[in-house]
Amino acid sequence: MDVKINAHNIVVSAAMEKFIHEKLAKLQRYLPNIVAAVVDVVQQKATRGPDQIIVQITVRHSRGAILRAEERVSVQENTFVDTQAAVNLATDKMYRRISRFKGKRKDRRERAGRFIATLEELDLAEDMPEDNELEAAPDAEQAEMRVYRRKAVSVAPMTEDEAIEQMELLGHTFFVFHHADRNRVNVLYKRSNGGYGVIDPILE
Numbered sequence: 001m002d003v004k005i006n007a008h009n010i011v012v013s014a015a016m017e018k019f020i021h022e023k024l025a026k027l028q029r030y031l032p033n034i035v036a037a038v039v040d041v042v043q044q045k046a047t048r049g050p051d052q053i054i055v056q057i058t059v060r061h062s063r064g065a066i067l068r069a070e071e072r073v074s075v076q077e078n079t080f081v082d083t084q085a086a087v088n089l090a091t092d093k094m095y096r097r098i099s100r101f102k103g104k105r106k107d108r109r110e111r112a113g114r115f116i117a118t119l120e121e122l123d124l125a126e127d128m129p130e131d132n133e134l135e136a137a138p139d140a141e142q143a144e145m146r147v148y149r150r151k152a153v154s155v156a157p158m159t160e161d162e163a164i165e166q167m168e169l170l171g172h173t174f175f176v177f178h179h180a181d182r183n184r185v186n187v188l189y190k191r192s193n194g195g196y197g198v199i200d201p202i203l204e
Contacts (some may be wrong), residue, residue: 001028002036010043010053016083023091024057031098033062041083043075050074055086057094065101067169069093097169156187163188164196 002058003024012020013067042054056070071089074080149172157180166186168174174189179200187199 001025001034004036006038006039006040008042009045010079010083011119012083013080016041016080020087022167023087027059027091027098029060029100029190030095031061035060035062039087043079043159044072044141050181053086055057055083055090057090059094059097061101065166065169067094067101069097070169087155097171101169105145109180117187158184160188160198180182 001024003021005020006019021040024039027037028034028064034091037060038058040054040056040058044052044054046052054070054072056068059067061067061159063204066118069090071086071093073086073089075082080106121148155176155178157178159180163175163186166177167190174187176187177187178184179186179198182200187201189197191197191198
């Protein structure tokens, strides 16, 4: 398994890199054939209260599935200890993602056996831009009317059941996919009162 560690606003020491590699190596015991893992470690500065350490783990499986887990911890003692805690929490959440990936019932597995999401699809589900990305806006009204980020997205055909499984493995609330039956791009989303919805755009 190829492991890549990205650090943002924080220095990841050699000891921390070793700790992360050891934690992620254990994932192979529960989910063989992991191709690669990316770990993003971010220290987010806070205007009020303590800073936060955010650890996000993204795992790519040989079958094409992408599993993602993210956790954050407030800086209390020191960045090393708090980063360790965030890595542990994110890894525990990844175990739950793996359990879902492996533990589907047989009938569900037959209907949702492929996972072919791409990294571009993963990028589409990013959080809103940080405040510093909006500094170029002349005023609030213009800021609301401008597009600050565009991404080219590669989508692959899949069923609604496959899209639900992939979205849950990513831990997102919406997912863009190419509907295999309708032969066009659809958007799957979680409904606030439970269940899922599908947006099926039709050109008029």
